[in-house]
Amino acid sequence: MGRALALALENVRTLRGGPFAAVVVKDGGILAEAVNRVTALHDPTAHAEILAIREACLKLGHFELKGCEIYATCEPCPMCLGAIYWARVDKVYFAATAADASKAGFDDSLIYRELRRPARGRRIPMIHMMHEEARGVFAAWAKQQGKIRY
Secondary structure, three states: OHHHHHHHHHHHHOOOOOOOEEEEEEOOEEEEEEEOOHHHHOOOOOOHHHHHHHHHHHHHOOOOOOOEEEEEEEOOOHHHHHHHHHHOOOEEEEEEOHHHHHHOOOOOHHHHHHHHOOHHHOOOOOOOOOHHHHHHHHHHHHHOOOOOOO
């Protein structure tokens, strides 16, 4: 966690991004590390956890991070939490809480509220369309031989 906090502080001091960093550890060693690069890359998905997960997966040559732990300077946001679950990380350690982040201007409570609402009742219009065609694509996936399940 000390390494993650040092990376986050350096990121703040150099004005490269927000006060967030993440380190992926496997077998007691650092596999990947990243800082928040949202503003630097003009990419709202460039959160530290996402970038660290991407780097770790590339190094391992696999989309799963079983056997890995993530050390994050803050409690993961909904997007990062989703990526952590998809990556099948074993454990997450975090320092600051979502409430701490909110006080600093990084409030993700709206996203948590929106996730609890049905698609038709969300702030950003979610229009359901071409349902049968989409179901056909999923049916094709179900029948596909040799697919890599995730």
